[in-house]
Amino acid sequence: APPPADDTGAPPPADDTGAPAPSDDAGEPAPGPLTFGVVLVGPQNDRGWSQAHAEGAQYVVDNLEGANLILFELLNPADKPEATLEGVVDDMVAQGATLILTTSDEFEEDTMGVAEKYPDVTFINISGDDALTGEAPDNLGNIMGRMEDMKAIAGCAAALTTQTGQIGYLGPLINFETRRLAASAYLGARYCYENYRGLDPADLQFTVTWIGFWFNIPGVTLDPTEVATNFFDSGIDVIMSGIDTTEGIDVAGQRAAAGDAVWSVPYDFEGACETAPDICLGVPYFNWGPSYLALAQSVADGTWTQSWDWNGANWANLTDNDTTHVGWISGPGLSAEAQASLDLFIAGMASGGINVWTGPINLQDGSAYIAAGQAATDEQIWYLPQLLEGMTGPSE
C-alpha cells in the first residue's frame, strides 16, 4: 500500500469540523469527537508520576463522550534508544490525534519541535515553561499542578509525626522544580514543627539525598531502596518521596513490619499509600483528570487557546477529584492529634492566613532570598536557585 498522505510529515488535512483525519494505516478510523495521545516517560503502572497521568487520561475517556486515547509509556532513551517523541507523535497524528500531552519536562525540547511540525495539533507539555517564556509556538501550552502547597502539607504531616526530629527527603535529580518542591516541603515542616509542636525549628533536621534521576536506573543512579535504608539507619524516621516511584514507602513498610517506628510520605499518585497504609502519613498527589478534561473539551470544540497553567488545589476539598488539580489525602498512619493540627494548617493555607513562602527565607548559602514579611512571587518560587537555609544536602 502507498504511504498514507498524513504520515509523511505533512500536517493532517484537518477539515472544518476539526474531526481527525482518516488514516488507513491505523487499521480502524478513529471514532468520537476527539482522539488524544498521552506520552509517558515511565511505566504507566509505576504508582507514581506516570501512573497519575495515565489515570488523568482515563478520566477524560470516562467523562468525555467518545474520547479516544492513545497511550505510550516508557519513552526514554534508556528504555527505548530506537524511539523518539517525534516518531511516536507521527504515529499518534496518523491515528488522528488532535491533542497530544507530553508528560515530562524530558520532552520539553522535542515537544517544541513536533508542535512546529504539526501546527494543527494541540500540544501540552507538562511542567515545561515555554508558553510562559514565550518561546512556544501557538499550538503548544503548558500545565503544571501547584504541588508546592501539597508538599508543604506533606512536610507538615512529617514534622507533626517525627519522633527523632529527622526527616529524609528522597530527591530525584537537581533542577528548579525539584528544588522548589523540596523547599516547600521543608517550609511546611518547619512551620508545623514550630507552631503546632512548639519545638525549635532549628532542631529539625531535614536531609535531602538526590538519587540522580526521576527514577532508579540500575548502576547509574543511587538505588532509592538503599538511600531509604540508609536514611532510617541514620536516625531519620520519616521519609518523604520526591521521586517518580515508591521505594521510599516500600522500605518504610518493611522497617515497620520489622517493628521500627518509621513513617513515609509518598508522592505523585493518589494510590501510592497502598504499599504500606499503616505507616503512610498521606500523599500529595497530582490529579490531572480535571485539567485534562477541560483541555480535551476546549480542543474538541475548538475553543482552546495557548496558556501556561499552574493549577492549584480546590481548598474546599483537597480530595475532590472532579475539581482539585493537586490533592492531599491523609493516610492511616497519621495520628488523630496530628490530623487535627494538620487540618488547622490546611485551613490556614486555604484562607491565605498561612503562606509558608513568607520571608524571612534564606538560601542554603545564607544569603537572604525573601525579605522578612514579604511573600515570594510565583517566579521566585518557580526559579528557586538553591535549597534553603536549614536543609541538609547538595543544591547543585
Next chain:
Amino acid sequence: MNDTLLVRILASIALQAAPLMIAVTGETLTERAGVVNLSLDGKMLMAAMTGFVVAYTTGSLILGFLAAALVGALFALIVAFGSITLKHNQVAIGFVLTLLGADLSAFLGQNFTRLPGPSVGKFAVPYLKDLPVLGPIFFNQNAIFYFAILLVAAAWWWLFRTQPGLHLRGAGERPEAAFARGASVTRLRYLYTVLGGALVGVAGASYSLGIKIGWSEGHTAGLGWIALAIVIFGGWSPARGALGAVVFGATKSLATVFQQNVQGVSVVAFNTLPWLLMIGVLLLVSSDWVARVANLLPPRLRGGFLRLVQVTPPRALGVEFGQE
C-alpha cells in the same frame, strides 16, 4: 551499644549483601565445575520477576522461591545444554540469555509492576540477638540472610572437605583426569550448572521478596554482573566471595553517605564508586603487579601474601571436555 549508627548501617549492609552471597555461591559452584554461566544478570531478573509474580498470585513465599529457583535452573540448563552437549561458546550463550532475560522479565512482569506483595519478615534469634554488636548484625535479620550464611558455609565444606567436592573441583581443573578417576564430568557439569542456576534464581527472588520488595522493570539489573565479578574477586571460594559481596554492599552505602558529607563534588560522581571498585578489585587479584610487589617482600612472606591476594581460575574453566 547495639543501636549505634555504625551497627545499624553494618546490619543493613550485611542484609543487602545476602542475595549477592547466594548468587555468588551459585556461580562459584558452576565455575568450579568448569562452566562459565554468564547469564547471571538476565537470570536474576527473570527469577526476581517470577518469584514475585508467583508469590503474589499464590500468596505463598515458598512457592515464589521455588518458582524462581526453577527459572534459574531452566536458564542454566540452556547454557549447560548449549555449551556441554552442543559444544558452543559458553560466553556467547550466556550473554544472549542476559539480554533476553531482561526483555522477557519486563514483558511477562508488566502487569505486576510495583504491586504491594508478600515479603520475608524479620526473625530475631532469641538470646543471640542481644549479643553486643554481633547480635544485630548476625542474629536480627530475615530468613534470607540466615540462608545465605548457612549456604556459604555449606558450599565451602562441600567444596573443600568432601569427596564429591573433590570431584567437582577436579572436573573444573582437569576434566580428563577427573574422568580417569571415575567422575562423569559431563554429568557433574550439568549438575552444578543447574544447581548454580537455581541458587541464582533464589538470589533473584530474595531481592523481589525480601530486600528490594516488589517487581519493576530492571529490578535487579546490573547486580548479576557485579556477582560475576565478585566470583573472581572471591577466587572461586564461597567464603571469600561472601566477603566480596559485603565489601560491595559497603561501597554502595558509602556512595549514599558521601553525598551528605562530601561537599563541592557533583552528586553524580558518587555513583561511580561501585564500578571503580569493580575494576580496582579485579586489578588487585589478577594483575601481575601484585606479583612484582610480592617480589619485594622477604621470600618467607611472599607465598602467603600472594595466596592472600591473588587468585587463579579453575584451569578448565570454559574448556569443553571431549572425553579422553
Next chain:
Amino acid sequence: MKVVPLLKRIWPLMPVLASLAFILALLLIFGADPATAFQALWQGAFGSRDRLLGTLAFWIPLALCAIGLMLTFTAGLWNIGVEGQLILGSIGASWVALNLKGQPAWVLIPLELLAAMAAGALWAALSALLKTRGKVHEIFSGLALTNLAIILTNYLISGPWQPPEGGSFRGTQPFQEAALLPRLFDSRFSPLSLVLMSIALVIVAVLLGNTTWGLKLKALGRNSRSAFLLGVSSEREAVIAMMACGALAGLGGAVRVLSWFDSLRQSISGGIGFLALLVVMLSAYRMFWVPFVAFFFSAVLQGSITLQLRTQLHSSLGGILTGVLVLLTLLFGDYNHLRRLRKESRPDE
C-alpha cells in the same frame, strides 16, 4: 540421499520460524491479535517514508558498532564495552559541537567525527590496557567503563554542559545547525552517515580478509600464545583492534548526537552496543551478513514502537523476538556442526 541437501539449505530458517512461533504464542497468551501485531511491526518499520528513514537512521550506529566488533571478535576479545565506547563518541562529538562556536559545517563536522572516534578509541584503549597490562577481563572492564560513561554523560548534562535555563537531565541545549549532519527531509537519517558506514564496512572487510594485520588478529583470537611465538606482538595488535572498534563505535555515537538527536542526551545509547554484539553473533561472525542483520534488528525495533502504540503491548516484545532468534540460531543454526556432533557422539562415559 537428496533430503539432506534440501534440509541443509532450509535449516537456517528453522530458528526464524521457531522464534516467530514463540512470539505468536506470547501474543495469543496476552490476548493480542497477531495479524494486527505483525502488520503494526511492518508498518512501524517500513509503513511510510518517515518510518523507513527512521529505520535507516537507527541502523547506522548499530551497524558501525557491529562492524567494529568484527575486529575484536576476530582477535578473540569480548568487547562488551562497545556500548560505553559509543557513548564516549557522542560525548566527543558534543564537545566539539558545543565549544567551536560559529564555524562552518565543513570545519565542524569533520572535527566532530574525529573527536568522536578519538574518544571512542580512548575508552576502548582503557579496556584493552586493563586486559593486557592488568589481566582484567574485557567483559568486566567494558561493563564498568560503560556505566562510567553513562554517569559521565549525566554529570556533563547536569553540570558543565547544562542548558542555560538550568540543569535538568534532559540533555544539553540543541547544537548549532552547522554542527549537525545534513539530514534527509528533516528526518533523523543522514546520508553522509550511510556513506561513512559503507566505507567502514569495506575497509574492515578488506582488513580482515586480505591483510597481514587481519591474519594476525585471527591468529591472536585462536591461540594467543602461539601467535606470540610466531612473532605477533599480542598486546599491540589487541590494543589496536580494540581502539579501531572503539573508533567505529565512537563514530556511531557521533551519528546518535548529530543526526538522531541534535544534542547530548541522558543515556544516549540505551543498549545499541549490546545489540551490536547480538548482530555479530547472529551473523555467525561473518562480515557479509552484518549489515543485513543490523538492518533487520533496526526494523524490528522501529516496528515494535508502532506495535506498542497499536496493540498497547509492552515494546520489549521486539527485544524478545531478536533475543530468541539469536539464541536459537546460536544453538541450532549450524547444520554442519550438529551433524559433526551426531557423528562423533561416542558412548559418553
Next chain:
Amino acid sequence: MHIELRDIRKTFGDVRANDGISLAFEPGRIYGLLGENGAGKSTLMKILAGYQPADSGRILLNGQPAHFATPADALRRGVGMVYQDPLDFPPFTVLENYLLGRDRAVNLDFRQAAAELRAILDRYGFAVDMDAAIGSLSLGERQQLELVRLLAGGAQALILDEPTTGISASQKDALFATMRRMAAEEGKSIILVSHKLEEIQELCGHAFVLRKGQLVGETALPCPNRALVEMMFGQVPERTPRPPAAVEQPLLEISGLGVRTQRLTVGDINLSIRRGEVFGLAGLEGSGQALLMKAVAGLLPAASGRIALDGLDITHLDYHQTRAAGVAYVAAGRLEEGLIAGLSLTEHILLAAPRRDQTFFIRWGAARETTSGRIALCEVVGVPDSTAEQLSGGNQQRMLYAMLNEGLRLILLDQPTRGLDVRSADYIWELLYARRREGTAILFYSPDLDEIIERSDRIAVFSGGVMSRIVEAARTTADELGHLIGGQQ
C-alpha cells in the same frame, strides 16, 4: 593376572588406529610395546585401560570377558595406566590428589589417607611431601604418585606410556627397579610403551611391535636392536651421521647470566657457543635449562649478566626484537606453543615470515607457492590449505621446522623430538644439520640423554638451577651425564 586382547579394532574417521590386534600378557612379566608414531600403541593401551571403547574386539581378564566403561572401572578390575603427562590435579595437594576418587565416602578422612599413602610411598622408597601442591613437583615425582595411586587401587596390571620422557636417570633407575620388583615379587604384569629401544631392552622380557594399527611381530628380549627396528619400519633406516662442527668463530656469548622466576633461580651462567655448533643442554625438568633458553630468546628477563650474539648485545631485547636479530625459538608444545588450530599452513608461513617480508596486503597466490615449497622441503604430509590440527603429531613437529626462516643465526629448541619415533626424529635432525652447515648454531634441550650425546658437539649440564659443567659430547656417556644431572660430581 592373565590379560588377553582379541581382535581389537578402533578407527578415528578414516584412520585405522587399531586394525584387529590380538595379544596376551602373562602375570609377573614385563612387556615392551613398540611402533612408529601413529602405529596405534596409545590407542590400544587406552582401550585396555578403559579410556576409550574399542569399536570391536574383546578383553579377557583371567579368561573372563571384561568391559570397561571408565578407567576407574578398569582399575577396579586391576588394570591401571600411567601417562607420560600424569593425569593429576596441579593445584591440589598431594593428599587431595590421592584422595580424589579413592572411595565413595562423602566426608574426607585426611588423617587416615595420609597414613595409608605414607605407607605405600615408603614401601616403594618414594619420598614426597604430602602438603606440597602437585604443580610444584617434578614430572618424575608426579609419575611416582600416579603409580602409587594405581597400586593402592589394587592394580594387577600396569601400563606405562612413554614414562621416561623428562625424568632423571636416577628417577628412571628407581622406576625400573620398582617395576622389576612388582613383577617379580608381586606378580604384576607390566606393559611399557616406549620409543627408546635401549630402555625396552634393559627392562622388558618380551616385546610386541605394532605398525599401522596391526601387530607385525613379537620377540623375546634382549635381541638385536636391528631386528626390532626392522619390525617397526619394515626396513632399517640408516642414521644420518653428525657432520663435523664447521667454523671456530664464537657466535653466542653468555657471561654471568642470571634468571629468576617464581619457582627457580638460575645463577651465573657462562657459555660461548660457536657458529654452526650444536650445543646440548642436559638436566632434569625444572633445573633451569629451559629458563636459559627462554632468557636467550627474550621470553624471560635476565636478572643479571650479558648475552651477546655476534657481538651484538641482546640481553635486554624482548622476544620479538631477539627474533628479528636472527634467533628462533621452538617450544616443546605443538598445538599449544607454535601452531594455531584452525589456521592453514599458508597462514602459518605468512605469520612466521620476518617483518620486512610481510606486505600489508596478502598475496595469497605467492604465499601458497612458498608454502608448498616449504612443506615439500620438510616433507610435511599436507597441502597449503590444510589446517594445523589436521596434521598428525609427527607432521605437526615437521611443520614447526618448515616455519623457520632463512638466514637464522641461532635456533633454540625445547625438546625437538619429543614423542617422535626414531625415523621422524632422525629426519628432524637432518633438517637441523642442513641449517648448521649454513653456520646456524643450535642450542637445544632434550630429556633424552642419548639424543643429547648423539647430536651435540658440546653439552652443558644443569642441576638445581646451576650449570655444573660443560663436557665434550664425544668424551661422555649417558651414564655419566645421568649422574651429573642427578647432582653427583
